[in-house]
Amino acid sequence: MGMKLRTVIYSGKVEIDNVPVYTCKTCSRSEVFPVVKTDxxxxxxxxxxxxxxxxxxxxxxNEWANILVEACDARNKQPNPTFVDRLAGERIDMLLDLYSLAEKLGDEEWKNDISKRLTQLSHTASIHRSAIAQ
Known part of the structure; x- marks a missing residue:
């Protein structure tokens, strides 16, 4: 199953764009990327x-979806694995720098937000290559 960014419709009224979704080319079955399902x-x-x-x-x-959008080929909403790797590394470095600043400022709310974003990235980094490459 390959992964693309799709629009998910909730309750027939709400469109949620850029959701990472596995799609089977053979049977047309789709499933939300498990790591982003909680968000x-x-x-x-x-x-x-x-x-x-x-x-x-x-x-x-979702931080992971944000990186995938940046790394996407606009024509088919298929993320480029090379760009994903580079962007993920850059984003992690940036978030760690921001976390250090938030810690120095004693801003707990900001630290919690950054921690959540780092967690979103760390949960996906180990499985993204196989999902995108298909």
Missing amino acids: LTGLIGKLGAQPEKQSFRFDDW
Whole structure:
């Protein structure tokens, strides 16, 4: 199964763009990339059972999706593995620098946000190559 960025529709009213999704070319079955599923369900949970019509960019909610969007070929929404590796390394370095600054400033909320973003990246780094390369 290959991975692409897709739009997920929730409750027939909410469009969530740029969600990493596995898709089987043979049977056309699709499945949300397991590592981002928690963040996607968290976003959906905030919308409630009867959401109003709206749209979101998942890459605004998930650091991994953000990197994939940056590394994507706009024509087919297929991330370029070489760009993903480079961008992930650069993003981790940037987040570690920001964490150090937040720690020096004593800003716990900022530190928690950065920790969450680093966790999102670390959970995906070990499995992204096989998912993107297919």
